[in-house]
Amino acid sequence: MPSQPLYLQLAGHYRQAMEAGTLRPGDRMPALRVLSERHGVSLSTALQTCRHLESLGWLEARPRSGYFVQSSVRPRLEPVPEPRAVLPNPAQYVGIHERVSSVVVRGRLAPVRFNLGGAAASAPLYPCEALRAASVRALRREPALWGQSVPHTGHPAFCAAVAKHLLSSGIVTAPREVIVTHGGTEALALALRAVGRPGDVVAIESPAYYGLLQLLESLGLRALEIPTSGHTGLSLEALDLAAASYEGIRAVVFVPHLQNPLGATMPAERRRQLVQWCEAHDIVLIEDDTFGPLYDADTPLPAAKSFDTTGNVIHCASLHKVLAPGMRLGWVLPGRWRSRIEMLKFTQSRGNEVLSQLAAADFIGSGSFERHLQRLRARLRRHRDWMAAAIAAGFPQGTRLSQPRGGVHLWLELPPGTPSESVFDAALHEGIRVAPGLMFSNSRRFDHCLRINCGLPPTPELGQALRRLGRIVAEAR
Ligand SMILES: Cc1ncc(COP(=O)(O)O)c(C=O)c1O
Incomplete structure (x- = not known):
């Protein structure tokens, strides 16, 4: 995109290399001088590129060693505990429909800037152009x-x-x-x-x-x-x-x-x-x-x-x-x-x-399809790791986080007594949609949990939204 600043173009180039696995977690980024010579940009543009990728969680700076591709970030939060071996009760699902629908409708009516409530990846991660071309071919045939x-x-x-x-x-x-x-x-x-x-x-x-x-x-x-x-x-x-x-x-x-x-x-x-x-x-x-x-x-x-x-x-x-x-x-x-x-x-x-x-x-x-899935999994892995790190940094102590081996959602147990419905409403008020735990059971056992979509690409704005969400959780207790 020629109208983009040079550092963003260059960052996009290296981001693609990381998504494709050409540059792997732990690999050293080329030194700033090498970047500058290789791409014909100034040293300060090369530095800006690395800083930008660092702010998005793709790179980490190591003192006196340069920039490295962020190794898979293990969430610093405790994992979600194993369930208690309680004997379940068969419940008639009277009322859950209403409860879920009310949350869904509230979420739909509010203007949302960050939709973390869904269970699919963001639109650019799907091969829309290839599917458009395949549709045209089908209609031609x-x-x-x-x-x-x-x-x-x-x-x-x-x-x-x-x-x-x-x-x-x-x-x-x-x-x-x-x-x-x-x-x-x-x-x-x-x-x-x-x-x-x-x-x-x-x-x-x-x-x-x-x-x-x-x-x-x-x-x-x-x-x-x-x-x-x-x-x-x-x-x-x-x-x-x-x-x-x-x-x-x-x-x-x-x-x-x-x-x-x-x-x-x-x-x-x-x-x-x-x-x-x-x-x-x-x-x-x-x-x-x-x-x-x-x-x-x-x-x-x-x-x-x-x-x-x-x-x-x-x-x-x-x-x-x-x-x-x-x-x-x-x-x-x-x-x-x-x-x-x-x-x-x-x-x-x-x-x-x-x-x-x-x-x-x-x-x-x-x-x-196979190539698309490989790319999609690699991107989602990055997004998940980045988001897990952002949650670990911004949420109050006592928050626990799932560690899924793939997919588009993270499950959070908030500190005991945090009502996820209040968090949902307060976050929605700020344009952030999440899925509160009360939607996922007819019992009230998950009322202090949240499901967060991690299919969105990391951006500084999303990082800010997650910090804000962390504060909302802390205030809701
Ligand atoms: C576990 C599970 N099953 C089924 C569905 C519904 O799938 P679809 O959107 O294809 O109707 C979903 C959607 O989120 C899901 O999470």
């Missing part, structure tokens, strides 16, 4: 697209791309088994409607994604909140205890990678145990792998579905967080509920529109 009706369970090209993509999670499925949905939300709704009747009990993680809580309430299902570790996810021991105490658990819903909001990832062996346990207890397992491709590894861990030999696991996922929030594309692998889920999809919403499926199929099939 099929100019009469808008005049045609859509396949009910998904376009074959997209189903084939999804089936191929799922191989990386160890799932081997035929494209015809994939049912395309309006995001993960419809996938979950179809799965729950297929297996549950109003009044049935569904075991879920606690805390859980608030959209699931709303869904359960709207379907008249009763949720049983199972203690969940911030490291290993749903407690299988607590689940076993719950099943011994409450008869008639119909299904278990769990998030294998980067659970929302805790950020936990269940180890592969525990996934296998969960699949076997559900099978042995005749309980349906609904796997919601919304965040799998954001897990910080070249391949995700094997999905629970990959251990399923009987069709008892229903696997749901979406492209919302990983490729294109604007597409609203998801899918469900229905296991042995295929005909019922197909029928429900037909009665609920018919098929998805085709253009976005074709664009996504083109992008996924071209190999660009």
Whole structure:
């Protein structure tokens, strides 16, 4: 961008090198003199470049040694503690819908400068230009697209791309088994409607994604909140205890990678145990792998579905967080509920529109998807580390922080007695939106917690907003 000051252009150049992994954590930046000669800029511009990158958390200055790429910042805060092994109570989700909706509406109505309340990355992190080009190509190939009706369970090209993509999670499925949905939300709704009747009990993680809580309430299902570790996810021991105490658990819903909001990832062996346990207890397992491709590894861990030999696991996922929030594309692998889920999809919403499926199929099939995911994970890692450091520096003592291995959110336990709803309102007043803990459970156990989105790029302004948020937390106690 020629109108940008030189130091910003140069900083952008080195930032890209760090995001691409050309310059890695701990690497020494070229000396100021080298920068100046290499790029034909003055020494003071070279210094300004490094200082700017330092202020954004990309570089650290070491006395008499120069600038180094910031090594992965370990949060200085204590990690979120393990859950207490309390026996859960099956709660009827009456009221949670209202509570969550009220928070969502308040957040929407207020003018927001820093949206830390969402669960996706910021728009520039998604490959919008490549998807635009893929959409144009699709319309060129099929100019009469808008005049045609859509396949009910998904376009074959997209189903084939999804089936191929799922191989990386160890799932081997035929494209015809994939049912395309309006995001993960419809996938979950179809799965729950297929297996549950109003009044049935569904075991879920606690805390859980608030959209699931709303869904359960709207379907008249009763949720049983199972203690969940911030490291290993749903407690299988607590689940076993719950099943011994409450008869008639119909299904278990769990998030294998980067659970929302805790950020936990269940180890592969525990996934296998969960699949076997559900099978042995005749309980349906609904796997919601919304965040799998954001897990910080070249391949995700094997999905629970990959251990399923009987069709008892229903696997749901979406492209919302990983490729294109604007597409609203998801899918469900229905296991042995295929005909019922197909029928429900037909009665609920018919098929998805085709253009976005074709664009996504083109992008996924071209190999660009893998490259995009690698870049996205690297950027998110930086953003998370930077944000964890900013929170550690600006929040009061006693704050605890999750340590997710990937993804777009951090979970904070504020010092005991800090009401997250007051923090939410006070922050909103200053143009900062967060997700208060009360949205994630029907119990009041997480009222002193916050979920913060870390998909925004680091900027000095965001740093200031986080410091302000830290002060709001301190004042709210
Ligand atoms: C765990 C989890 N499942 C499902 C969803 C919904 O996915 P989608 O936005 O694709 O409908 C979300 C969204 O935040 C989520 O966090």
